Amino acid sequence: MVQATALPRNDSGIETAIAILKQQFGDRLQTGAAIRQQHGHTTTWIANQPPDAVVFARDTQEVSDIVRTCAAHKVPVIPFGTGTSLEGHVNAPAGGICVDLMQMDKVLAVHAGDLDCVVQPGVTREALNTHLRDQGLFFPIDPGANASLGGMASTRASGTNAVRYGTMKDNVVALEAVLPDGSVIRTAQRAKKSSAGYDLTRLLVGAEGTLGLITELTLRLQGIPEAMSSARCSFPSVDAACQAVMTTIQYGIPVARMELLDALSVQAVNAHAGLGLPETPLLLLEFHGSEAGVAEQSATFGEIAADCGGSGFDWTTNPEDRTRLWKARHEFYWAALHMRPGATGFATDVCVPISRLAEAVARSNEMVAELGLTGMIVGHVGDGNFHTTLLVDMEDADELARAEQFVGRLNDVAISMEGTCTGEHGIGQGKRPYLVRELGPALGAMRAIKAALDPLGIMNPGKIL
Numbered sequence: 001m002v003q004a005t006a007l008p009r010n011d012s013g014i015e016t017a018i019a020i021l022k023q024q025f026g027d028r029l030q031t032g033a034a035i036r037q038q039h040g041h042t043t044t045w046i047a048n049q050p051p052d053a054v055v056f057a058r059d060t061q062e063v064s065d066i067v068r069t070c071a072a073h074k075v076p077v078i079p080f081g082t083g084t085s086l087e088g089h090v091n092a093p094a095g096g097i098c099v100d101l102m103q104m105d106k107v108l109a110v111h112a113g114d115l116d117c118v119v120q121p122g123v124t125r126e127a128l129n130t131h132l133r134d135q136g137l138f139f140p141i142d143p144g145a146n147a148s149l150g151g152m153a154s155t156r157a158s159g160t161n162a163v164r165y166g167t168m169k170d171n172v173v174a175l176e177a178v179l180p181d182g183s184v185i186r187t188a189q190r191a192k193k194s195s196a197g198y199d200l201t202r203l204l205v206g207a208e209g210t211l212g213l214i215t216e217l218t219l220r221l222q223g224i225p226e227a228m229s230s231a232r233c234s235f236p237s238v239d240a241a242c243q244a245v246m247t248t249i250q251y252g253i254p255v256a257r258m259e260l261l262d263a264l265s266v267q268a269v270n271a272h273a274g275l276g277l278p279e280t281p282l283l284l285l286e287f288h289g290s291e292a293g294v295a296e297q298s299a300t301f302g303e304i305a306a307d308c309g310g311s312g313f314d315w316t317t318n319p320e321d322r323t324r325l326w327k328a329r330h331e332f333y334w335a336a337l338h339m340r341p342g343a344t345g346f347a348t349d350v351c352v353p354i355s356r357l358a359e360a361v362a363r364s365n366e367m368v369a370e371l372g373l374t375g376m377i378v379g380h381v382g383d384g385n386f387h388t389t390l391l392v393d394m395e396d397a398d399e400l401a402r403a404e405q406f407v408g409r410l411n412d413v414a415i416s417m418e419g420t421c422t423g424e425h426g427i428g429q430g431k432r433p434y435l436v437r438e439l440g441p442a443l444g445a446m447r448a449i450k451a452a453l454d455p456l457g458i459m460n461p462g463k464i465l
Contacts, residue, residue: 121150163382
C-alpha cells in the first residue's frame with residue numbers, strides 16, 4: 001500500500017468529542033478497531049487511515065449535532081457512504097469522527113409529474129431505481145458500483161450513461177447540507193432552473209465532503225424508455241474503435257452508453273462471464289427510445305462501425321442478453337483480478353477531449369509496456385473518460401513504485417492534452433499533486449472558499465487541497 005500523508009492530530013479534542021457523542025448516541029458510536037478499519041479503507045491502493053470513532057446518524061439533526069460537537073473541539077469530520085470511492089476519500093489522516101450516513105436511507109418523495117425525487121444520502125442508486133420502477137421512472141447515473149447517492153454527489157460521479165444523461169452535477173437539482181459550524185442550509189428549490197444567487201448546489205457537488213455534509217438530495221429523473229437496444233462490435237485497433245466513436249457523435253446519434261474495452265479487458269470478461277467475444281478492442285453501446293428509433297440508431301451505428309473496420313456487429317433488445325452484456329462490463333474489475341491471482345487492482349482514470357482519446361489510450365498502453373506492468377483499459381468513451389486498471393503485487397515495492405510512476409505520467413499526458421487528471425473518481429488524497437498542475441492559480445480561489453466556509457479545517461481534511 002502507498003502511505004498517505006498524516007496530518008497533525010488534536011488528541012485531547014478527539015477524546016472529549018467522543019465522550020460527548022457517546023452520551024448522545026450510545027451504541028451507535030463505535031470505537032472498535034475492525035469497524036474503524038472498515039471506515040478508513042475503500043477499494044484503493046492508499047494505506048488505511050482509520051478514524052477514531054464511527055457514528056451512525058439517522059437524520060439531519062443528528063448530523064448537525066455531531067458537526068457542532070466536532071467544531072466546538074476542533075475535531076475532523078469524515079463522511080462515509082458505501083465506501084466505494086477510489087482515491088482515499090474516507091481516510092482520516094488527522095483522525096477524528098467518521099459520520100456513517102447509510103442509515104439515512106429513505107426515499108422522502110417522488111414527484112412523478114415533475115420528474116424529480118427527494119432522497120436521503122444513504123439511498124443507493126439500485127435501491128432508488130427499485131423504488132421507482134413501478135412508476136415508469138429511473139435515475140440514470142450509473143457508476144457501476146451500488147454507491148450511495150450522497151457519495152455519488154460528493155465525488156461528482158458519472159458512469160456508463162453519462163454520454164446521454166450527464167453526470168451528478170447535471171442531475172442534482174438541490175441539496176440540504178450541514179455546514180462546518182453545524183448549521184443546515186438548502187441550496188435551491190425544485191424549479192428546473194434558477195438565476196437566484198450563487199450556485200451552491202454545484203459548489204457542494206464534487207466537494208468530497210470538504211465544505212459540508214450532504215443530508216438530502218433532490219434529483220432529476222427520467223422516464224423508462226419504451227425500448228432499449230444494446231450493440232457490440234469488435235475492431236482491429238483502439239484507434240479504429242475511437243474513430244467509430246467520434247463519427248457516431250458527429251452524426252448526432254443519441255447514444256445512451258458507449259463503452260470501450262481493450263483486447264486484454266475483453267479477454268478478462270470472456271474468462272469471467274463466458275461471453276466468447278473476439279479478443280480485440282470492443283465497443284459496447286446502448287440506445288434508448290422507441291422500438292423504431294433504437295432499431296434505426298443501431299443500424300446506423302453498424303454502418304459507421306463497418307466503415308471504420310469493425311466486425312462481428314450485433315445488436316439486441318432482449319433484456320436478458322442486454323443484462324448479461326452490461327453485467328460483464330460492470331464486473332470488469334473483478335474479472336481483471338482473475339487475470340493475475342493475488343494481485344491488487346490499481347485503478348486510475350483520466351478524461352481528454354474525444355479527438356485526443358485514441359492518442360491518450362495508445363500512450364497509456366505504451367507506458368504500461370515501458371514500465372513492465374500488467375494493465376488493461378475500459379472507458380466511457382462517449383465523453384473521453386477512460387480507466388486504466390493495473391494488476392500490481394502490493395508486496396513488491398519496485399512494482400508499486402512503477403505503478404505510481406505510471407499514474408503520474410498518465411495524468412501529465414491527459415493534462416497536456418487539455419484534459420483532466422480525473423473524469424469521475426475525484427481527487428481525494430491520491431490525485432492532489434496533479435490538481436496543482438491542472439488548475440494552477442485557480443486553487444487559490446478554492447482555498448479561499450474552503451477557508452471561508454471551514455475556517456477550522458475540520459471537514460474531511462487532507463482531501464482535494
